Each structure stands twice: as C-alpha cells, then as structure tokens.
Amino acid sequence: MPHPPQIKIPATYMRGGTSKGVFFRLQDLPASAQQAGGARDALLLRVIGSPDPYAKQIDGMGGGTSSTSKTVILDKSSRADHDVDYLFGQVAIDKAFVDWSGNCGNLSAAVGAFAISAGLVDPARVPHDGAAVVRIWQANIGKTIIAHVPMTGGEVQETGDFELDGVTFPAAEVKLEFLDPAADEDGDGAGSSMFPTGQLVDELEVPGVGTLKATMINAGIPTIFVDAAAIGYVGTELQDAINGDPAALALFELIRAHGALRMGLITDIAQAATRQHTPKVAFVAPPADYVASSGKEVRAGEIDLLVRAMSMGKLHHAMMGTAAVAIGTAAAIPGTLVNLAAGGGARQSVRFGHPSGTLMVGAEAAQEGGEWRVTKAIMSRSARVLMEGAVRVPGNVIA
Incomplete structure (x- = not known):
C-alpha cells in the first residue's frame, strides 16, 4: 500500500514569555488550511502531535503541556492602524481539538518579533536601532496589542539581561500594552461587559x-x-x-x-x-x-x-x-x-x-x-526564536 510523502511547511518555533509555539505566515500554509475549519485544525493537530493518549506529543512539536501545545498564524493586517493580524490556536494534548476561543498573552510577546522578521511589517515603520512599535490585531478576541520590540543594527534583538521567572535564561525585554482588554467574545472589537454578571463578587x-x-x-x-x-x-x-x-x-x-x-x-x-x-x-x-x-x-x-x-x-x-x-x-x-x-x-x-x-x-x-473600564494593561515579557525552517507532516493530513 503506497503512502504519501511528508510535506514541508515553512515555520518558526518560538518561545514567548513562559510558552512555546509553532508560528506560521498565513500564506505559507497549504491552501486548504488558509481558511478556518477542519483542514486547518487537522494540520495543526498533526504539527503539534495530538491527539496523544500518552500525553507526551512525541510525534510532533508539542511538549506535553498546555504551555508548549500552541500554534500561531500571522498575516499582514487589513485593518487601519494595525500591522499584523494574530490568530492563536491552543491545541489539546489528548483530544482532537484546537481551541480558538482566546488569546495567549505569553506568545503575544513573540508576535511582533516574528512579524518583523517575516516581512509582515512595513520596513518604513521599523527603526534600525531602538524600539519598533508593532500594532497587533488579536483576531481571537478582537483586541489591539502594542508590542515594543527592541532593534539593533536593523535586526530584532533577542538577547539581553531581562529576567522572567519561569524562563531559565535572560533575554531582551519586550514591553506589551493590551488596549481595552475587556474580552470581546464576538472578535469584532466592539467589547463587552468586563463583569458579565454585573457584580464584582x-x-x-x-x-x-x-x-x-x-x-x-x-x-x-x-x-x-x-x-x-x-x-x-x-x-x-x-x-x-x-x-x-x-x-x-x-x-x-x-x-x-x-x-x-x-x-x-x-x-x-x-x-x-x-x-x-x-x-x-x-x-x-x-x-x-x-x-x-x-x-x-x-x-x-x-x-x-x-x-x-x-x-x-x-x-x-x-x-x-x-x-x-x-x-x-x-x-x-x-x-x-x-x-x-x-x-x-x-x-x-x-x-x-x-x-x-x-x-x-x-x-x-x-x-x-x-461600569468599570480598563484602558490598558501593561507588562513585560521576552521572546526568542528557537528554530526556523520547515515543519514536516504526513501528506495525507492535508485533503
């Protein structure tokens, strides 16, 4: 019985904050996976190595924990005043399920750096030295994130002395601003009540x-x-x-x-x-x-x-x-x-x-x-490319 060969998909494996994930440019995905749906979910499940009854994801890029079972899809943004659209998929470990219902704040720290390196940000907006301000549209929840990405010599600076508990080695600091962070379940940016029951407790x-x-x-x-x-x-x-x-x-x-x-x-x-x-x-x-x-x-x-x-x-x-x-x-x-x-x-x-x-x-x-409203939340993380090139999956995964 013949078996289809593996296919190669350009990808980058990155740490962002205390998480790790596989990052893709939308246009690099197979045509059937460029739209939301079963083909995309099947691809990402196979990339990460799920579902795995052993809960180790040995035959994929996942690490057997929620922090390391993550995927990101980025594309140039068509929205005014935004550079990149960021879609996050949390891949279940033991189930054939990709959850698109929320954002990953840790991997948000890596989005700006990936977007710059992948050519998704207008070069005119990226300084040779200093901090690049990347305007991110978080598509899962319809919110804006501003990432301040350090640049040195025209390249994203990843090394530094910023220490983050939960990450063994220091790296460059990435400052994040989560604007109007009350969650938006429709993903249209319209917002929703911060306290859905109307009560603080x-x-x-x-x-x-x-x-x-x-x-x-x-x-x-x-x-x-x-x-x-x-x-x-x-x-x-x-x-x-x-x-x-x-x-x-x-x-x-x-x-x-x-x-x-x-x-x-x-x-x-x-x-x-x-x-x-x-x-x-x-x-x-x-x-x-x-x-x-x-x-x-x-x-x-x-x-x-x-x-x-x-x-x-x-x-x-x-x-x-x-x-x-x-x-x-x-x-x-x-x-x-x-x-x-x-x-x-x-x-x-x-x-x-x-x-x-x-x-x-x-x-x-x-x-x-x-009603209470929070205009923005601010914190610092770090991010680093761990590996870049192509991820391979069996050809029969893609219809």
Missing part, C-alpha cells in the same frame, strides 16, 4: 462543593477567581500539589464549567468540554513566604498577593500572560477578590507570586457610568 453555586465567592471577569481572557482558603488551599501550592491530585483537577473543572455557564460563555454544562482554553480558573490568597519551583525563595514582603491559575485542566507552571492581564485588571478595581487579597484600595500595578516566582502587571482602571 458573585455567589457561585457549584454542585458537590457549595457556594463560593467568585470574581468573574472578562479582561485579557475570561477568568474565574476564587479564594484559596475557600477550596482548601493556601496559595503557595506548586504544580505537583494540584496536578498529581485527580480530585483537585476535577474540582477545578467543576468550578470552571459552572463559572462559564454563569458568565454566559456556554449555555449548557456539557459545552465546557469543548471550550478548554477559556475561561481560566485561578485562586488567590494574601502574601506569604514560599519556595518557587526553581528553588528561589519568595518573601511575603516582595509581593502583593499569591495567585495560582489553571490552564487546559492543569495548574500552570508560572502564569499565563492573558491571566496576568486579568489579575492586573481585577487588582486595580476595589472590591474584587483579587484586589482584596492584595490588601484592597486603589492601585495601578500589582506584583503577585506564582509557582515559578513573581510577576508585575499594571492596569489603568476608571469607572464610567457606573
């Missing part, structure tokens, strides 16, 4: 668990925040404490599903299984001393609060960039659980402790007509 009924206080926010990515103590945690937990406990994982998925229903993201509990990337679930606690996964000691006096967040059913090893936007936004609004865990009151930035260390994020919040 809700009573969330979770069968088998009870009634939990929860802050449910659409900012960066839809996120459900609960108090660590209310679910039996202290906020200093590392990955093994959660990911090695099937009962804990089931608890968080239950909270996530019922929170998604309350936020209006799904209309039936069963739909949560087909929307794995969003919403996120995080638990917060006041500052405390702990030892990060790297062995680094984090002191209570160095942080404003503790946050642990779930991604694709597992505790994240650091913090998702989009969830960091949600944390910064919620911290800026007095009365949310995040704000209260940080001590309450008005604030424009917050430093929180996560499993790998600490992270600072800023947000500018104001109340307009009785």
Whole structure:
C-alpha cells in the first residue's frame, strides 16, 4: 500500500514569555488550511502531535503541556492602524481539538518579533536601532496589542539581561500594552461587559462543593477567581500539589464549567468540554513566604498577593500572560477578590507570586457610568526564536 510523502511547511518555533509555539505566515500554509475549519485544525493537530493518549506529543512539536501545545498564524493586517493580524490556536494534548476561543498573552510577546522578521511589517515603520512599535490585531478576541520590540543594527534583538521567572535564561525585554482588554467574545472589537454578571463578587453555586465567592471577569481572557482558603488551599501550592491530585483537577473543572455557564460563555454544562482554553480558573490568597519551583525563595514582603491559575485542566507552571492581564485588571478595581487579597484600595500595578516566582502587571482602571473600564494593561515579557525552517507532516493530513 503506497503512502504519501511528508510535506514541508515553512515555520518558526518560538518561545514567548513562559510558552512555546509553532508560528506560521498565513500564506505559507497549504491552501486548504488558509481558511478556518477542519483542514486547518487537522494540520495543526498533526504539527503539534495530538491527539496523544500518552500525553507526551512525541510525534510532533508539542511538549506535553498546555504551555508548549500552541500554534500561531500571522498575516499582514487589513485593518487601519494595525500591522499584523494574530490568530492563536491552543491545541489539546489528548483530544482532537484546537481551541480558538482566546488569546495567549505569553506568545503575544513573540508576535511582533516574528512579524518583523517575516516581512509582515512595513520596513518604513521599523527603526534600525531602538524600539519598533508593532500594532497587533488579536483576531481571537478582537483586541489591539502594542508590542515594543527592541532593534539593533536593523535586526530584532533577542538577547539581553531581562529576567522572567519561569524562563531559565535572560533575554531582551519586550514591553506589551493590551488596549481595552475587556474580552470581546464576538472578535469584532466592539467589547463587552468586563463583569458579565454585573457584580464584582458573585455567589457561585457549584454542585458537590457549595457556594463560593467568585470574581468573574472578562479582561485579557475570561477568568474565574476564587479564594484559596475557600477550596482548601493556601496559595503557595506548586504544580505537583494540584496536578498529581485527580480530585483537585476535577474540582477545578467543576468550578470552571459552572463559572462559564454563569458568565454566559456556554449555555449548557456539557459545552465546557469543548471550550478548554477559556475561561481560566485561578485562586488567590494574601502574601506569604514560599519556595518557587526553581528553588528561589519568595518573601511575603516582595509581593502583593499569591495567585495560582489553571490552564487546559492543569495548574500552570508560572502564569499565563492573558491571566496576568486579568489579575492586573481585577487588582486595580476595589472590591474584587483579587484586589482584596492584595490588601484592597486603589492601585495601578500589582506584583503577585506564582509557582515559578513573581510577576508585575499594571492596569489603568476608571469607572464610567457606573461600569468599570480598563484602558490598558501593561507588562513585560521576552521572546526568542528557537528554530526556523520547515515543519514536516504526513501528506495525507492535508485533503
């Protein structure tokens, strides 16, 4: 029986923040995958190596974690005042599923650099030295991200001394601005209510668990925040404490599903299984001393609060960039659980402790007509090309 040969697709493997993903230019994809649909999903699943019942993605570019099971498609933007359109696909590990419902804030740090190197940004807008300002349209959620990409000698500068907890080696700092970050479920840029229930803190009924206080926010990515103590945690937990406990994982998925229903993201509990990337679930606690996964000691006096967040059913090893936007936004609004865990009151930035260390994020919040609005959230990440060339997939993947 003859078998079709592998095909080669130009691609770049990049780290952005504490994530890694395979980046493509839209025009480099096979014709059938240049449009949203089954052919595109099938291609990206095979590129990453999913679905994999072993959960290792050995026969693909994925790394067996939500942070390393990611794809990005970029194209020149047709929108005014934007340079590039950025589409993010979160690839499930053990299921044949690509989730397009949200952004990846970490990989957002790599979008500007890739866009410049791939010729997707007008060269007239890229300085020989200094910082290139790349205007990114985040197509999943219909929002604008501004990336400040360092340039040296006409090339993107990737090396530097900026350190990011969760990343072993230093690199060049990339500053990101997430404009008007309240999530837009239609992806048309029109925006939506930051607090879909109209409340800063809700009573969330979770069968088998009870009634939990929860802050449910659409900012960066839809996120459900609960108090660590209310679910039996202290906020200093590392990955093994959660990911090695099937009962804990089931608890968080239950909270996530019922929170998604309350936020209006799904209309039936069963739909949560087909929307794995969003919403996120995080638990917060006041500052405390702990030892990060790297062995680094984090002191209570160095942080404003503790946050642990779930991604694709597992505790994240650091913090998702989009969830960091949600944390910064919620911290800026007095009365949310995040704000209260940080001590309450008005604030424009917050430093929180996560499993790998600490992270600072800023947000500018104001109340307009009785509703809270955040004009932008700001944080710094880093990015680096790990490999570039072509990724290969069996020819029978493409119809």
